[in-house]
Amino acid sequence: MDDRGQMQETREAARSADRRRVSWPRRALSGRVATLIWALRIYAVGMLAVIALQITRLI
Amino acid sequence: MSTAETPRQEDLRRARTRVAAARLRAAPGGRLARLRLFGLLAGPGILVFLGENDAPSMLSYAATGAGFGIGFFLPFVATTFGLGFIVQEMAARVGAVTSHGHAELIFDRFGPFWGHFATTDLLIGNFLTLVTEFIGVRAGLGFFGVPPAIAVSGAVALVMLSAATARYATWERIALGLALCNVVFVPVALLSRPDWGAVGHAMLTWSPLPGGLRPDTLTLMVANIGATVTPWMLFFHQGATADKGLDSRDIGALRWDTAMGSILAALFAIAAIIATAPLFAHGISAQNWEGAQFAEAIEPYVGHAGAALFALGIFEAGAVAAITISTSSAYAFAEVLRKPHSLNTPLSEGWVFYAVLAGSSVLAGLIVLLPGMPLEQVVIIVNVIAVLAMPPALVFLLLIINDPEVMGVHRNGRGWNIAGVGVTALLVLVGLAYAASVLFPRVLGA
Numbered sequence: 230m231d232d233r234g235q236m237q238e239t240r241e242a243a244r245s246a247d248r249r250r251v252s253w254p255r256r257a258l259s260g261r262v263a264t265l266i267w268a269l270r271i272y273a274v275g276m277l278a279v280i281a282l283q284i285t286r287l288i
Numbered sequence: 289m290s291t292a293e294t295p296r297q298e299d300l301r302r303a304r305t306r307v308a309a310a311r312l313r314a315a316p317g318g319r320l321a322r323l324r325l326f327g328l329l330a331g332p333g334i335l336v337f338l339g340e341n342d343a344p345s346m347l348s349y350a351a352t353g354a355g356f357g358i359g360f361f362l363p364f365v366a367t368t369f370g371l372g373f374i375v376q377e378m379a380a381r382v383g384a385v386t387s388h389g390h391a392e393l394i395f396d397r398f399g400p401f402w403g404h405f406a407t408t409d410l411l412i413g414n415f416l417t418l419v420t421e422f423i424g425v426r427a428g429l430g431f432f433g434v435p436p437a438i439a440v441s442g443a444v445a446l447v448m449l450s451a452a453t454a455r456y457a458t459w460e461r462i463a464l465g466l467a468l469c470n471v472v473f474v475p476v477a478l479l480s481r482p483d484w485g486a487v488g489h490a491m492l493t494w495s496p497l498p499g500g501l502r503p504d505t506l507t508l509m510v511a512n513i514g515a516t517v518t519p520w521m522l523f524f525h526q527g528a529t530a531d532k533g534l535d536s537r538d539i540g541a542l543r544w545d546t547a548m549g550s551i552l553a554a555l556f557a558i559a560a561i562i563a564t565a566p567l568f569a570h571g572i573s574a575q576n577w578e579g580a581q582f583a584e585a586i587e588p589y590v591g592h593a594g595a596a597l598f599a600l601g602i603f604e605a606g607a608v609a610a611i612t613i614s615t616s617s618a619y620a621f622a623e624v625l626r627k628p629h630s631l632n633t634p635l636s637e638g639w640v641f642y643a644v645l646a647g648s649s650v651l652a653g654l655i656v657l658l659p660g661m662p663l664e665q666v667v668i669i670v671n672v673i674a675v676l677a678m679p680p681a682l683v684f685l686l687l688i689i690n691d692p693e694v695m696g697v698h699r700n701g702r703g704w705n706i707a708g709v710g711v712t713a714l715l716v717l718v719g720l721a722y723a724a725s726v727l728f729p730r731v732l733g734a
Contacts, residue, residue, distance in 0.1 A: 234307060238304075239303070242299040242302070243295055245299035245302040245303055245306075245458070246295040247385035248522060248535070249296075249299065249387060250557055251388075253393070253396045253694055255398070256398065256693075269680050272680065276676040278677060279676065280673055281667070284669060288380050
């Protein structure tokens with residue numbers, strides 16, 4: 230690889246390392262999103278119960 | 289946001305892909321250069337869809353063809369791949385823009401509870417699915433007289449060897465090479481000498497469901513949806529896109545990659561339904577069959593070569609999915625533990641990632657070899673669990689992809705949001721209908 234290619238590769242590697250280390254802070258939830266998350270909790274618990282019931286019937 | 293740190297091996301390997309892509313973008317040569325660029329960037333989308341044409345999915349399609357023929361389910365299955373494209377395009381876009389996996393982003397933006405919930409949910413679902421992949425491997429190779437222990441340990445070795453290369457590009461080539469063998473279902477379908485007029489009519493008119501909607505047909509419909517829209521695909525596609533080093537410049541290529549994957553997988557799934565449709569025409573019941581039994585049953589209609597190809601297809605489907613699903617578990621687990629999570633990481637550095645990948649395969653393989661395990665029941669329940677577990681994963685995907693701090697200008701437009709919310713709502717409705725059929729089986733006439 231030529232010098233220019235080597236430099237480009239070094240730059241891209243540094244960029245990849247930067248992108249890997251980025252992190253986002255925890256999001257402040259609006260009222261609507263908080264409600265959605267609660268609905269998700271109820272859905273998750275309900276579906277777990279359904280799956281458990283189905284598994285006990287199959288076994 | 290960043291600190292000075294020596295790039296890791298994974299960064300150096302991604303840099304090589306980026307430099308190669310930049311050169312191809314700058315090269316004159318028009319169509320050929322664009323094709324080579326697509327060849328370099330494509331992979332995760334094709335792999336995720338062909339990986340999801342896994343052993344339980346292909347067996348679901350085979351059971352569908354044998355139980356209901358082609359009238360209702362050909363257009364139904366084609367539609368589910370359209371839904372799959374909508375979801376996977378969003379997952380790949382988030383991976384390219386953020387360079388982070390799905391579990392990692394949920395953890396960051398919604399806190400440890402949902403991060404752990406999503407990962408645990410995924411790991412349990414993935415583990416059960418892995419068990420079914422090895423059932424497929426065992427059943428497929430069983431047709432050729434290969435003992436179960438050799439078939440399963442061979443597939444486990446394949447999973448471990450492909451990851452042991454510690455190079456994403458090599459791993460992807462091995463997995464893609466195997467995944468494209470999913471095409472074997474096409475010659476089997478051709479050997480069954482289908483009535484192409486009836487196939488065309490089925491695709492265009494969407495006939496009603498034979499026998500109406502019953503709990504067993506609802507389970508099969510849910511299983512067919514679970515064969516194209518599942519949580520592991522979302523986690524895998526986002527993780528692989530980031531691991532390959534793709535970024536927002538590659539979104540166009542990623543979209544084509546995803547579209548190509550969904551079209552190929554739909555074709556092969558439809559071929560599996562057509563291949564077993566003669567069983568429906570001759571009134572042969574195929575409930576709870578394994579791969580080898582399907583292969584033996586269709587032999588009078590497709591010949592020995594066709595039956596052998598079908599069995600080989602079930603083996604291939606199981607082996608490829610074992611590779612992709614174990615990788616998806618490894619991405620998610622290492623992401624939430626904040627450990628290195630790349631197929632470009634050396635084994636010594638990424639041992640947690642590789643331990644999950646290898647450990648889940650070994651354990652699933654051992655379960656398949658244990659005598660007396662209710663394996664058929666596991667196959668039926670796996671795709672159903674996938675559908676029931678999908679809405680939470682999709683809701684988080686939609687929240688992340690609409691998050692301007694994370695996605696910037698690449699967040700969803702109105703069209704993608706309508707499609708994404710539509711798919712989520714449909715999955716919730718299907719999940720609720722399934723729950724109702726379990727809780728109140730008499731409503732659907734069981």
